[in-house]
Amino acid sequence: MANVRMFASDRAFDDHDFADGNQGVADGNQGVADAFYTILSIGIVVLAGMAIAAIVLGVAGQQGKAVADRLDEPGGTALKKGVYAFYYSVGQPADYASADPGQVPPGDLVATRSEPSLTLDSSTLPPGMPPSGGMAIWTGYVVVEAAGDFTFELESAGGSWLWIDGALVADNHGAHMLKAVYSPAIHLCAGRHAVRARYFYTDAGQAFCRVLINNGGSWSPPAFYR
DSSP states (O other): OOHHHHHHHHHHHHHHHHHHOOOOOOOHHHHHHHHHHHHHHHHHHHHHHHHHHHHOOOOOOOHHHHHHHHHHHHHHSSSSSEEEEEEEEEOOTTTTOOOOEEEEEEOOEEEEESSSSEEEEEGOOTTTOOOEEEEEEEEEEEEESSSSEEEEEEEEEEEEEEEEETTTEOOSSSSEOOOEOOOEEEESSSSEEEEEEEEEOOOOGGGGEEEEEESSOBBBOOEEOO
């Protein structure tokens, strides 16, 4: 009888161990499941963050393109291509010298218009300009895509001056035939820079004025905006 009770007791003990083992396995499986869902949740959060970042970058890129389009398109709401040109009849000599870009000798305003570049010759003078004693003033911006050192060429038949960001960088004054002068190398950051030029002529038939830019390569018209 004692043997029977011992056997029953041992069987109960074994059943208890088996139940504990199953519970341990279940707990282990639950732990694995919890770890899996934790990792899955982290992965979802990371992917969501990457998707949001991609959307933000995409929107920023579209906004940057929109700004560039407004710079490029004449009908944009920002800057437009070209410069403003003001033409006067002043009766002053071509060597009228002044380092003040705001100083304009007394005279009659003949015409105001926008022009694609800072270039003038006898064929592009507006109607009503005098055969001598004429003056042109251009204002706007030079836009550079990347920072660098730039040199400007100012060529004219008659007196001319060029200002960048309010500083006189090229002085070609005097009653002279076609002649070019050059600015020193000027460091410009990327973006727009105020430009202003003034030109006098004594003979409309020989009138000529032009501004070019060089960034270590060839000479070309600057990207003018207004």
